[in-house]
Amino acid sequence: MSKGKSNTGDVEWSVDTRVRPLVYGYLRLDLLEGSEVAACHAQLEAFARQHGYEFAAVFHESSPQTWSVPHAFAELVHACRRSGTHVVVTLAGHLSGMAMSRICLLDFLAARGNAHLMELPA
Template sequence: MTALLPLAYGYLRDDLIGDRDRDSGEDMLRAAARSLGYELGTVFHEPPPETGLLPPVFVDLLQECRRAAAHAVITLQGHMSNMSVPRMVLQARAEVVVHEVG
């Protein structure tokens, strides 16, 4: 019997990757999840940022992490590092670890 791996979600900002790189970005997150010992669920794609403190897709990610009791969020380097408030919210409200890879 195979043990279930802890759940992680992915997060990518579409303004930092091109349409062509969308699939390769998701592939990188899946490989990173496997190497970190997680099962990657949905990859949330944030459209180019608008004004406001919390981007809308990020709010969806936060709610899903809490609902599913996810253990981690995996993102590419730079996709969340300039967003200190959202990162802190994820860690405090959803109790997930944020991994920036690549």
């Protein structure tokens, strides 16, 4: 606990100078039942906490994915670039089976978002 002065007298506050890096999540809603979404969010958040990340948000991809780069994925890449986030976490299979191949999506994330993907077991 540190002590400081304010215009109303001495004030005590705790100072934590550690900044945890941000992580975003990505989920395809067409692969989940409605009741599974909250549990998947919790799984992604728990992973972030256990590995020292600050969980920022989850980007949800609706179906059908008709864009060459899926809309929510493009928004995710933009958010990574804007915020300086270098890690995205998802569940296994959530980057597969779309109009654009998984490897192209990973390359797009790396080149445009300066980030990489970590897949958790589904």
